[in-house]
Amino acid sequence: MSNRYLEGPFAPVKEEVTVHDLPVTGRIPADLDGRYLRMGPNPLGVEDPSAHFWAFGAGMVHGVRIRDGRAEWYRNRWVRSAEVDDALRKLERGEDPGFVVPSPNVHVIGHAGRTLALIEGGGLPHELGEDLDTIGPCPLGATPEGFSANAHSKVDPRTGDLHSVAYLMGQPFAQHITTDPAGTVTRATNIPLQGTRTPFLHDFALSQNYVVVFDIPLVFTMEAMSFQWDPAYQARVGVLPRAGGEVRWLPVAPFYVSHVLNAHDDGATITVDLIRAEGPADVFDPGAIEPTLDRWTIDPVRGTVDQRRLDDRAQDFPRVNDAFATLPHRFGYSAVSPVYGTPFITDGPHPDESFTNALVKHDLRHGTTEVHGFARDAAVGEAAFAANPSGGGEDDGYLMAYVADPDRGASDLVILSAQDFTGPPVARVHLPVRVPLGFHGNWIPGA
Numbered sequence: 001m002s003n004r005y006l007e008g009p010f011a012p013v014k015e016e017v018t019v020h021d022l023p024v025t026g027r028i029p030a031d032l033d034g035r036y037l038r039m040g041p042n043p044l045g046v047e048d049p050s051a052h053f054w055a056f057g058a059g060m061v062h063g064v065r066i067r068d069g070r071a072e073w074y075r076n077r078w079v080r081s082a083e084v085d086d087a088l089r090k091l092e093r094g095e096d097p098g099f100v101v102p103s104p105n106v107h108v109i110g111h112a113g114r115t116l117a118l119i120e121g122g123g124l125p126h127e128l129g130e131d132l133d134t135i136g137p138c139p140l141g142a143t144p145e146g147f148s149a150n151a152h153s154k155v156d157p158r159t160g161d162l163h164s165v166a167y168l169m170g171q172p173f174a175q176h177i178t179t180d181p182a183g184t185v186t187r188a189t190n191i192p193l194q195g196t197r198t199p200f201l202h203d204f205a206l207s208q209n210y211v212v213v214f215d216i217p218l219v220f221t222m223e224a225m226s227f228q229w230d231p232a233y234q235a236r237v238g239v240l241p242r243a244g245g246e247v248r249w250l251p252v253a254p255f256y257v258s259h260v261l262n263a264h265d266d267g268a269t270i271t272v273d274l275i276r277a278e279g280p281a282d283v284f285d286p287g288a289i290e291p292t293l294d295r296w297t298i299d300p301v302r303g304t305v306d307q308r309r310l311d312d313r314a315q316d317f318p319r320v321n322d323a324f325a326t327l328p329h330r331f332g333y334s335a336v337s338p339v340y341g342t343p344f345i346t347d348g349p350h351p352d353e354s355f356t357n358a359l360v361k362h363d364l365r366h367g368t369t370e371v372h373g374f375a376r377d378a379a380v381g382e383a384a385f386a387a388n389p390s391g392g393g394e395d396d397g398y399l400m401a402y403v404a405d406p407d408r409g410a411s412d413l414v415i416l417s418a419q420d421f422t423g424p425p426v427a428r429v430h431l432p433v434r435v436p437l438g439f440h441g442n443w444i445p446g447a
């Protein structure tokens with residue numbers, strides 16, 4: 001039986017490769033020094049296709065090292081948790097490893113000199129080395145209650161602290177955890193949930209003074225062993241002061257949120273730009289919804305959530321220049337399909353347009369957008385922002401993303417100028433292999 005998340009631009013790759021001195025079209029800016037890393041699920045090829053979903057499968061990180069205007073290497077590596085390492089050894093011996101508990105497969109971030117692979121929920125991240133080999137589970141941010149990081153842990157660029165909103169299935173509370181650059185938990189605050197039905201707390205919003213959590217009607221129950229949409233579940237926005245204290249819950253109409261572009265506050269009201277939809281949402285079919293970019297203005301004292309549309313196009317994978325994370329921003333970036341406007345649509349009316357193939361730059365001050373489209377059959381996911389090392393303006397930098405080239409059967413790392421967004425890429429680094437569509441990543445400057 002076929003499965004769309006095992007085919008085409010999603011199809012997993014079979015081996016880990018290391019390639020040096022990659023060919024480049026264009027010019028890599030000479031002062032860029034660091035690694036572009038992106039994480040995604042890459043099943044070991046043994047799971048039952050009829051039961052497979054995109055987010056299942058061992059994590060695999062794909063990275064390009066850039067220095068002195070050169071692409072020094074490309075590496076892809078499975079995140080070798082004990083289970084995945086054991087399964088890979090069995091496969092080498094020709095044995096069937098059976099069911100393999102996935103290793104972290106959602107995101108890869110840099111924090112205080114560490115490279116961390118992040119997993120959905122609240123479990124331990126895995127630390128990766130400079131060359132992407134797995135060092136092991138990282139106890140950074142772990143609390144006595146068993147929570148640590150989450151899929152979208154965020155670094156506050158002003159303090160260097162890592163903020164997480166971690167949740168564990170069946171636990172009646174989530175935790176906001178602040179971890180300082182030395183790796184010490186400096187604060188952990190419980191966030192009570194609605195009983196033991198755990199909402200899909202995939203992402204959250206962080207401003208200078210607040211943490212905002214989205215208690216959505218996509219809830220995990222032990223009976224179903226899955227997330228399911230429950231229209232009777234009271235949707236809420238939770239506002240927690242970063243300094244600790246009680247969560248203020250604001251009831252809202254049912255909604256689904258995939259990701260937050262950024263958030264900031266003026267001490268009284270919080271502005272959150274987010275990708276949301278009315279729902280119902282199906283965690284196993286993210287293409288069935290068409291989420292839009294909206295701005296929510298939250299007043300925790302008056303108890304109001306003002307909701308306004310910023311861009312009607314269905315889109316996802318929003319990013320900001322991370323130097324402006326938690327602070328007022330003007331620009332944001334996301335992924336769309338320019339033909340039908342559908343993000344990662346899979347079984348939609350146009351199955352040939354089954355993935356995003358364009359990036360959008362939003363000027364949220366002027367309400368304008370620019371679109372950089374790729375070839376019809378190209379596939380592009382999230383783009384990460386790499387600041388110009390000698391610059392400082394919010395859009396002074398580059399967007400980096402892997403773009404599939406079906407003709408070549410391989411992918412390019414595409415580097416776009418954020419200030420010349422519709423112009424030709426500054427550089428295309430030609431990888432010898434394909435990078436499957438995946439989830440999230442970052443530009444991590446060299447030490």
Ligand SMILES: [Fe+2]
Nearest residue numbers: 151202259440
């Ligand atoms: Fe995500």
